[in-house]
Amino acid sequence: MNHFTSFEDVEHPQKLIRQVIELKNNPLFSERGKQKTVGLIFFNPSLRTRLSTQKAALNLGMDVIVLNINKDSWKVEFEDGTVMNGDTQEHIKDTVKVISSYCDILGVRSFATLKDRREDYEERVLNNFLTYSSVPVISLESATLHPLQSLTDMATIAASGITRPKVVLSWAPHPKALPQAVANSFLQWTPAIDADVVLAHPEGYELSDTFAGNISVTHNQEEAFAGADFIYAKNWSSYTSYGETPAVDGDWTITAGKMELTNRAQFMHCLPIRRNVVASDSVIDRSLVYRQAKNREFAAQAVLHNLMETL
Amino acid sequence: MNHFTSFEDVEHPQKLIRQVIELKNNPLFSERGKQKTVGLIFFNPSLRTRLSTQKAALNLGMDVIVLNINKDSWKVEFEDGTVMNGDTQEHIKDTVKVISSYCDILGVRSFATLKDRREDYEERVLNNFLTYSSVPVISLESATLHPLQSLTDMATIAASGITRPKVVLSWAPHPKALPQAVANSFLQWTPAIDADVVLAHPEGYELSDTFAGNISVTHNQEEAFAGADFIYAKNWSSYTSYGETPAVDGDWTITAGKMELTNRAQFMHCLPIRRNVVASDSVIDRSLVYRQAKNREFAAQAVLHNLMETL
Amino acid sequence: MNHFTSFEDVEHPQKLIRQVIELKNNPLFSERGKQKTVGLIFFNPSLRTRLSTQKAALNLGMDVIVLNINKDSWKVEFEDGTVMNGDTQEHIKDTVKVISSYCDILGVRSFATLKDRREDYEERVLNNFLTYSSVPVISLESATLHPLQSLTDMATIAASGITRPKVVLSWAPHPKALPQAVANSFLQWTPAIDADVVLAHPEGYELSDTFAGNISVTHNQEEAFAGADFIYAKNWSSYTSYGETPAVDGDWTITAGKMELTNRAQFMHCLPIRRNVVASDSVIDRSLVYRQAKNREFAAQAVLHNLMETL
Structure with missing residues (x-):
């Protein structure tokens, strides 16, 4: 598994589901993620995904950096070739290349705008992360899917x-x-x-x-x-x-x-x-x-663990 | 001590005060809180409480998750039985049950609105945390008290x-x-x-x-x-x-x-x-x-340490 | 080096540059910063500086506390002697004395307002941090300089x-x-x-x-x-x-x-x-x-490492 953004990214989904159930039955702390950093980038609000993924990373001994990108940082441009003299301040290409250079795994949440179907179903934000990230990407909910x-x-x-x-x-x-x-x-x-x-x-x-x-x-x-x-x-x-x-x-x-x-x-x-x-x-x-919500922690932990195998 | 939300939660206040003074005289780092997570939930701004409680938790080796709940997450509904078709997005019951499932100790700050005395003095937000949290709750200032x-x-x-x-x-x-x-x-x-x-x-x-x-x-x-x-x-x-x-x-x-x-x-x-x-x-x-402000760190550390005894 | 806010703070700039290059060639994790906390205080948005400095601190085993001061906390007053009955809520003197009491190193970002040249070039915000901080200060970009x-x-x-x-x-x-x-x-x-x-x-x-x-x-x-x-x-x-x-x-x-x-x-x-x-x-x-952006991590790490020598 190189990324976790869709069912299609997972070679052995049954095995992954079993790993989640095993974690649920025997929550596990490890040092597997020591000196590894996961960056969690939010274009949209989040409670469960934000907290459960942080907790999962901490369970693995990882460091976590959280960024509310539009509030803490710069307004992001998504069009290629644009003359950026408007209100967007940094191109998604540059944003993702830079962020991923500081992280070992990168999570991103970005909702559908519900204005243009083709645009949403093309998963522009997520795909920019997949294209420009130098590290594995986890979807923390994208325009059309929510695999965690x-x-x-x-x-x-x-x-x-x-x-x-x-x-x-x-x-x-x-x-x-x-x-x-x-x-x-x-x-x-x-x-x-x-x-x-x-x-x-x-x-x-x-x-x-x-x-x-x-x-x-x-x-x-x-x-x-x-x-x-x-x-x-x-x-x-x-x-x-x-x-x-x-x-x-x-x-x-x-x-x-x-x-x-x-x-x-x-x-x-x-x-x-x-x-x-x-x-x-x-x-x-x-x-x-509530059981579902708690299981989010174990799902995130199983996914992070598997992605670390590829590092 | 099962929670720390009022003087009345503390069986031995003099002993707790002595512990704070001892920490002040001999600041202590420990691994006592390793693999324990404290969640700090802010409905209102905070500087000293936010930073000193984080620092206290770090001194104990705890992991800290901070959430500005209304900005990072969803608008919270407090009325029971409401038909939630307005602008609130998640009921406090669900919010607290979920957040507490990821944490070992939960802190919450929520100020008085100063509009309705009965409502403020009923401590609705804090009491929802006490009712629905599965883990010990620390008040980071409530409508009517500020025990830290x-x-x-x-x-x-x-x-x-x-x-x-x-x-x-x-x-x-x-x-x-x-x-x-x-x-x-x-x-x-x-x-x-x-x-x-x-x-x-x-x-x-x-x-x-x-x-x-x-x-x-x-x-x-x-x-x-x-x-x-x-x-x-x-x-x-x-x-x-x-x-x-x-x-x-x-x-x-x-x-x-x-x-x-x-x-x-x-x-x-x-x-x-x-x-x-x-x-x-x-x-x-x-x-x-400034001495008071610095002592906030030791007060929070003593409280966290005591609450961990109950875990 | 007692602070890192300008070229003039650095006794041996060539040596510091060599340290950055060495880290770039051999990225280094250490426990040097264990039980040390760096506070990163943002008056303005930040992406690279925010993330690279966090990552650098984590590489050194430090704990990191991040504060978007005007959003998470209180509005800051900069004038001395003011009767504070307006909209500012806490004087910079008090803010800095308190924050620095919880940290071992303090970073601050504050941009020029571009309204009053004398005010900007006097570096009021940064100098208040230098005056009132009890710990070393790192500029995360000030009104007139960006040494990292x-x-x-x-x-x-x-x-x-x-x-x-x-x-x-x-x-x-x-x-x-x-x-x-x-x-x-x-x-x-x-x-x-x-x-x-x-x-x-x-x-x-x-x-x-x-x-x-x-x-x-x-x-x-x-x-x-x-x-x-x-x-x-x-x-x-x-x-x-x-x-x-x-x-x-x-x-x-x-x-x-x-x-x-x-x-x-x-x-x-x-x-x-x-x-x-x-x-x-x-x-x-x-x-x-992108190489520059990645090198920000190593620059911050070299600076943090050197400042820790003075603690």
């Missing part, structure tokens, strides 16, 4: 020990337009576990065929919930009418009543969650969401 | 070796309305030292009986200063007309002239201080304020 | 092994008014290397005689480039019409065509660089700029 979250989620599901669970990824309401990254990434990773995956969303919220092409899809949330072992809730804005939030028939909020349709399913969400919008308090309070 | 400051102040006074000193807590002017936290906390801690405590403030600036009920109060600043060994200056806004700043008769700025009324008293303040408003330059420049 | 950058630049030039190179410091265009700090500092340090130094800038952009007094100056950029071994580009605003940007005849952007006038010169810049304004893409992409 999905690795965590697969490990959380696999650790349950349920044989071929029915896993429902259900769209849920949200007051703001959100990227498709978590949903895309979740679907991209499900082949790594033995599960029956169903995608439930209102019309107009179809995901890209790249991720949902082989997945069974329904617009009937209640039908999807029947017999489910895991309900994974997430909001996303439209991929087809890109970034828009078309009107939705019926109430997609996940309630205790809907959970009763399932096979005593466990509720999952990546957090932060809008309580009583995405799901009701009672659903969240009896859920796996 | 008060522990420091008691240690600074006790280290002077003066037998039963006269200690005056004097209100002083300030251009902005400030919380009562430092004053409340100071009075709450004075029983831990053998001192004659006098509280001097203008009419309208009475503190809560919870803290000032057993303290001798005067509205005559000069009378209070007579024979004093320590003058502790602090501004606060009204507790009775909550958060307001009623007009004050006379000039309460602490000057060299007023200090001459004392028994060569030493001047104390928690900093930051508005020079020539709270006290004149000449008073501040011959004061204990 | 210049030490780096001298080491980068010296490491080339070219005998008595011709080094041209050339003004170049920029959309905003910038300080003279990098240019001043570069000229101040050139006596430490054996080089033929030429300063090229448009009329109206004369630097202070303090730094440029002994340097050969031309207003003809192309003439300056003839036979040059190093072209060091930098924008600065006017020193004489202080902070202004008088109109410039001709195009001072550094292009591949102009580089052909040189003795196959290597292009240098401190970054961040406005591409296709200061210099064209093709010039930057075949330059020493």
Whole structure:
């Protein structure tokens, strides 16, 4: 594994998932990362990813440098060949070459803008990091994927020990337009576990065929919930009418009543969650969401450990 | 000691004060905190508390993760049961459960809003941390108390070796309305030292009986200063007309002239201080304020050390 | 060396430059800085300086505390004797005395305001740190000098092994008014290397005689480039019409065509660089700029190492 930015970067995803579960069962401190520095670069806010990745690095004895790039540093230019006489102060090429020269591993978070689909799905920020970094790159969530979250989620599901669970990824309401990254990434990773995956969303919220092409899809949330072992809730804005939030028939909020349709399913969400919008308090309070959050530490630790093998 | 958020959390305050003085006399580095992480969560600005607590943790070999929560992360919701379709992005319950899962000790700073007395004195933010944190909580100043400051102040006074000193807590002017936290906390801690405590403030600036009920109060600043060994200056806004700043008769700025009324008293303040408003330059420049600031490091170190005993 | 804020602080600059080159050739990790804390205080944004100094400190086993002082902490007052009833919250004297009490070495970055030449050239912020800090101070760029950058630049030039190179410091265009700090500092340090130094800038952009007094100056950029071994580009605003940007005849952007006038010169810049304004893409992409940036780490490490000798 040379980078960790997508399911496709991982040669042995099942093995990686097992490593996360092993760390969860036996948290491990080591000096493996001594005199190694991980740089965590944030274009966008972060709580879990920021803290869990720091903690994972510290568990490995690594040094951590955190940078809120637009606040602490200079405004970044992404266009090539531009005459930079506007308000951007440094070209991404220069930024990444320089930062990576001080680090052994580089993490970057940069969200979709939801304005231009082609631009978001080209993953311009992430790909600039991949192009210009001299060290391995970890995605701390990119415009279209969130692999640390999905690795965590697969490990959380696999650790349950349920044989071929029915896993429902259900769209849920949200007051703001959100990227498709978590949903895309979740679907991209499900082949790594033995599960029956169903995608439930209102019309107009179809995901890209790249991720949902082989997945069974329904617009009937209640039908999807029947017999489910895991309900994974997430909001996303439209991929087809890109970034828009078309009107939705019926109430997609996940309630205790809907959970009763399932096979005593466990509720999952990546957090932060809008309580009583995405799901009701009672659903969240009896859920796996905190276990998922804690497992983020072990996922990050497994990934950092594997990337260090290549140094 | 399971938490450190108030004088009432401390079983043996005199012993804790002695530990601070011992650290002051013999600063100590240890590996006691190796592979332990303290998370410092700031809802409000901080200089001394931020730096001294970091330094204290480093002295103990701990790892430190600092988060300016509203800037680096998500806007926090405090109401229970809310339908979160407004601008708050994550419920405090989820925030605290998640953050504490990555830490061994959790510090939090959150000031009073001075809008609603009941809300401030209920210590909603701090109590959410106490309720939902899975690890010991340290107050880095809450709405109504600042125990790390008060522990420091008691240690600074006790280290002077003066037998039963006269200690005056004097209100002083300030251009902005400030919380009562430092004053409340100071009075709450004075029983831990053998001192004659006098509280001097203008009419309208009475503190809560919870803290000032057993303290001798005067509205005559000069009378209070007579024979004093320590003058502790602090501004606060009204507790009775909550958060307001009623007009004050006379000039309460602490000057060299007023200090001459004392028994060569030493001047104390928690900093930051508005020079020539709270006290004149000449008073501040011959004061204990920097010794107090440095003692913050030893107070934090003693507290962290004691909390680690419970891990 | 008691501080590192100017060329004049360094007793043996050649020796220091050699140490930087040695670190570059043999990067060194040590435990020399164990239980030592460096505080890095930023009044202004920073990328390279922030990250390279952190990395250098970590290489030495030091603990690092970073503070964006105006965002994380309190607004700082610089006037002495002021009645602080405005919007500044803490006097620089108090800030520095307190911060330095928690640190073993203190770094500070504070740019010129370009409003008042006397104020900027008096280096008020830096000098307050020097006056009130109880520990050695490192400039992370001050109003008029940037010694870590210049030490780096001298080491980068010296490491080339070219005998008595011709080094041209050339003004170049920029959309905003910038300080003279990098240019001043570069000229101040050139006596430490054996080089033929030429300063090229448009009329109206004369630097202070303090730094440029002994340097050969031309207003003809192309003439300056003839036979040059190093072209060091930098924008600065006017020193004489202080902070202004008088109109410039001709195009001072550094292009591949102009580089052909040189003795196959290597292009240098401190970054961040406005591409296709200061210099064209093709010039930057075949330059020493990333080597310079990486050498910042070794310069900071050499300086920290030397300052620790005094502790």
